[in-house]
Amino acid sequence: MKFSRTKKGYRLEIAPGSTIKEPIHIVFGQEDCDETLNNTIIAEEDSEITILEEYTSNINLECRTEMICKSNAKINYYKIQNQDKSASHSAQTFIKQSKDSVVNHFSLSLGGKANQETISVSLSETGSACQLLGFYTLSEDNQSSEHSLKVDHLANHSQSNMFYKGILNNKSKACFTGKVYVHPDTQKVEAVQANHNLLLSSNAEAISKPELEIYADDVKCKHGATVGQLDEEALFYLRSRGIDEASAKQFLLAAYAEDVISHINHAKAFEYISNAVNNHVKY
């Protein structure tokens, strides 16, 4: 593995055939970075890597990340955006995948004033698969998030799964746009898209645009989106079992988040992110 890091970002290269089980933890705190970051991750053939990236800075950040995942390689990438509530975070991620490669991308947005995230995935060879998971929570007035995801299915037997959930409180606003694009002559594609939002305040606004654009016939695609509130029925059930209202709500919110987080299959990353979410999600 080759790793180099400056204030302008990092570059990570995993040698062919090597597997690095322990997550590489990279923190961009106040002292660690410039306003503009460029990160590169290259996983060579048959390699596997897990990255835990964390943003805690209180300055406005713009970062551009490029991931190249070669044949049969696997990248587990977990990102925690927990910047100061006054800072904005803008991220652009480009992922290119070769034959039978797997990318698991997880994005957790906890802080920041305005959070913008654009992810673009090219499944350019047969059998490549990506999973884009996300959880966002917005609790301040005028806090906003915008997630724009696009997956280009350019090869047969490619698979994608987008699953984003969010909790919105006070006068916050979240916008999710997911696009699955199945190019002509691309067959046996499977794609799933889901976006669910929980509104805790009538001043909050959630916009969801799950889009499918399909130019082939042998594909299985589905998507779903919901906007709703805490399940009153469940809340009542918990309270009737003696749990006070605040705890019951807390319990349900945690369960709401758990639904996405439980898809993280790296035990250490799961634990870390789980803690971060539980410390943050408050009713």
Add this chain to the structure above:
Amino acid sequence: MLAIKNLHASISQPILRGINLTINPGEVHAIMGPNGSGKSTLSNVLAGREEYQVTDGEVQLNGKDLLSMQPEERAAQGLFLAFQYPVEIPGVNNMYFLKAAVNSIRKQRNLSPLDAVDFIQLIKSKIKEIGFDESFLHRAVNEGFSGGEKKRNEVLQMMMLEPHLAILDETDSGLDIDALQMVAKGVNSLRDGKRSFLVVTHYQRLLNYIVPDVVHVMVQGKIIKSGGKELALELEEKGYGWLEGNP
């Protein structure tokens, strides 16, 4: 009725490696064998599923070349396959589906189509026999059916289409004893001395209710032993192992 000679078939790799089998009118044959022996492949090849390639051999049904026919022509010639995994067709109701099938087969046999009244009378008498109530007619084909309901629906279709040769592909799998008896009752009601059956099964249990004339054992794409109904009991007791080493 059915004459299979040296049948070879493959799906990316050879599965049937020279099947020979003759079923006379009125006979019930059972094919037993371990998983992966090619039993279901045989059923599907006979019904004309396109994924399978016949690489050698011939099959005649009532003296006609079966392998050159389209699946729907085979159906019109009287071949019926009760599917191992009956397919769901959302939005298409059972009655409509069956009427289309019955009349389509009648048309291919140069018979006039059944009108709605005759058809409803016929199907109402049959659904009782198989233990469905009338609401069944308005449900979509196999959609949301339990495993047992699906298999009973296969037998109901068989009763409606009155085939010359019925192939039951693992119709017993996943059935509880009540459903099994119901299925067997339906099949036995169709035994009339002329109609033939090919019962493909993994377990001997079904053969207590549908008693076969001949039992074949299939291993690795070949029939390695044939005998009377006692053979099934012997298999139940000893498993397939004692035969496999000794083809």
Add this chain to the structure above:
Amino acid sequence: MANQYIKEVVNQTYQYGFVTAIESDAIAPGLSEEVVREISRRKDEPEFLLAWRLKAYQHWLTLSPPEWAKVKYPKIDYQKIIYYSAPKSKKDGPKSLEDVDPKLLETYAKLGIPLHERAKLAGVAVDAVFDSVSVATTFKEKLSEAGVIFCSFSDAVKNHPELIQKYLGTVVPYRDNYFAALNSAVFSDGSFVYIPKGVRCPMELSTYFRINAANTGQFERTLIIADDDSYVSYLEGCTAPMRDENQLHAAVVELIALEKAQIKYSTVQNWYPGDEEGRGGIYNFVTKRGACRGKHSKISWTQIETGSAITWKYPSVVLQGDHSVGEFYSVALTNHYQQADTGTKMIHIGKNTRSTIISKGISAGRGQNTYRGLVRMLPTAARARNYTQCDSLLLSQTCGAHTFPTIDVKNATAQVEHEASTSKIGDDQLFYCKQRGISAEDAVSMIVNGFCKQVFKELPMEFAVEAQKLLEVSLEGSVG
């Protein structure tokens, strides 16, 4: 009453029967303020309507054609269109069935349309009129007994100007979009319906029964008002497909449901789709919208779209009244080179408003089929609900199926659910049908009909049967 009506019909035929009258009754191609004034003058319209047309025209000049839809077509030269000619005379049509495109007649035969109706639908100038006069007359009598107003838009302007002035453009303002502005400036005729308080319209209203309604031209306008506690079911597009060679259709439909009123609007659209190579065909650019103004009101759109080269329409509902209900059921089929960009908007304003969207898109050949939808819950829409399901069925490797929903929620007690799927007909489904003796073609049409069932069951009975047959005809040749 009967005599009166026959007289009207005879007069109309007479009036438009003059060969010279046709020549003199058309305005030269092109659009200008003068043309708009001229249309209004010839129709002898009240001042308010002219003023409204002119405002619409001025606004249209500031707009450019929408480009966001997923459809491609050559630029339309709006100065080449004739914006006013008297309703097409029967003399313009084919003289007998022998003059009619045999393919069209074949389609009618397949749909099981009786011979005398085929002639009428194809616009043959035969005296079949008298057949329908009797029908139309009994029909008119029944309606007037109930107090229902059902007439051409022009007649409504003459006889009920106060209703037109009160409601016209209140659901689809002329500022709404490019085509709505154009229509508002130049619309020639259309249909008008008013159902008085407490009246349940005694029959399904269909333009089929209105002589001449089939030829109202490219820019028609429909306005339906259901007063408190009333009910009406309106069928558009006749009970059978129509062939029309006009290039551009920019119609506007406005529905208004007052307290506890219900409007059910069904369309079977089978305009000329162009040939197998994608030449010709109608551009169907239509703005349809309903307003549930009253509490507990309900508007339901059902559409079967199998025709037109390009379909651009989004029948929508604005749910203003508390507890009001909006529904959209759609089947859109594109074959050959057809393009459809269709869907709906459900705008929830009132409390406890509910909407349901069921959309079924079928793409075959090189057809491009897009569902585009918007569900918006405004801050006032407490406890509002929406459920959306949109499914696409793909029948060829060269077709396209696209889904672009937008959900925008600004109320924390509102709930929106959206589901969509895209699939093809399973090989196992086909094999299962074939094993039961059903041919591949029949199996496909059976499966396609099953796919559309949720929508078909919303159609009036005769319509549903026809819609099924229409799908079969439209899909012919698309099964390999």
